[in-house]
Amino acid sequence: MTQQSQLLVSAIVVFDIDGVVRDVGGSYRRAIADTVEYFTQDAYRPSLADIDVLKSEGVWNNDWEASQELIYRYFEAQGQQRNSLALDYAKIVAFFQSRYRGSDPDNWTGYICNEPLLLNSSYLNELSHAGIAWGFFSGATRGSANYVLEKRLGLQSPVLVAMEDAPSKPDPTGLMATVQQLTSDILDNSTPVLYVGDTVADMYTVKKARSLDPSRMWIGVGVLPPHVQESLQRRNAYAETLKIAGAKVIFDSVQELTPTEIQKLV
Incomplete structure (x- = not known):
């Protein structure tokens, strides 16, 4: 069963790419x-x-x-x-x-x-099997995003809204367009949405989406990029910045956002 064919899902997870799916500190x-x-x-x-x-x-x-x-x-x-x-x-x-x-x-x-990957395709399969739909909204170019999603991760035509498709974050247009693609076959149009990002702009995007569509639950999930985890002081300062910007929860790695953790949030 694919994410697109599911008619009843418990949550929708939209991932940023840079700093979440791949480490861009060296790129x-x-x-x-x-x-x-x-x-x-x-x-x-x-x-x-x-x-x-x-x-x-x-x-x-x-x-x-x-x-x-x-x-x-x-x-x-x-x-x-x-x-x-x-x-x-x-x-x-x-x-x-x-x-x-x-x-x-x-x-x-x-x-x-040479960008290290921060998640693997088996993690995404776990989400699908748990009845969680997923896709990607990134400020990266479509070519760059597809390079990591299709060539590196081996995903087949994943739902993706990239730089060319929407205004730059924190404008929520791209996030909402991603959700619209993911919900085309979903019966419940109030399914909670989690946006997973590593920057203040990502968290602001969630806030703006919430203001435009308050009927749906919008949750900002912060992920700490690898380069800020090199010292505890820097890690904690970065985490606090994301919290102030609106992150409901913060993880060191995107794959810590398991189906169990998602259910706790929604």
């Missing part, structure tokens, strides 16, 4: 640092903590825009006005992609090839 975050370093002429390379501080503002889900913003802020700290800077966003995107995907658009050789 997306590294590409941000490379890009900022390049466009500041090697004067500034943001640390993972610097990037987390920016992300904690809840509006920098798009890593191309995050890179540009860090570049702007560096030059502003040097006394320059951003409207006097001749930054070319297209060139920022192209440089970022050359690091993340690699220089060959048809044969990816960049940082994406």
Whole structure:
């Protein structure tokens, strides 16, 4: 029985991808640092903590825009006005992609090839067998998302709303579109939804979905990305940030969100 064929489900789980399904500390975050370093002429390379501080503002889900913003802020700290800077966003995107995907658009050789996976397909099968529908809503490009979901995890045409399909988080349009796809064959249209993410923007997305559709239970589930778990102080600070942003529960690993834990939440 597939997730699409189930007519009665106990819950719907929508997963973010970056920091939840795959560890992007050495890929997306590294590409941000490379890009900022390049466009500041090697004067500034943001640390993972610097990037987390920016992300904690809840509006920098798009890593191309995050890179540009860090570049702007560096030059502003040097006394320059951003409207006097001749930054070319297209060139920022192209440089970022050359690091993340690699220089060959048809044969990816960049940082994406070495991203550790944070869940496996058997975990998703457990959810399906427990009557839990699941899908993905991510700010990653569709190509990048499908690379990990289909090529790495071996999923067959999973429900996915990616960067090209919806406005950037915390706009809830993409989350609600994912849920709509997952509920097309579900009899009960009030089935609780859990959105699993690792950033403030993810938790804000849940809040906004709740305000638009208060008839359904919307639950924010926080997952701590691996790079913040390297010290207890950093882990606890990051967890507190997610709680303040609206996470109902926080896990060190996405696979700790078992069918039993899901039932407790709903």
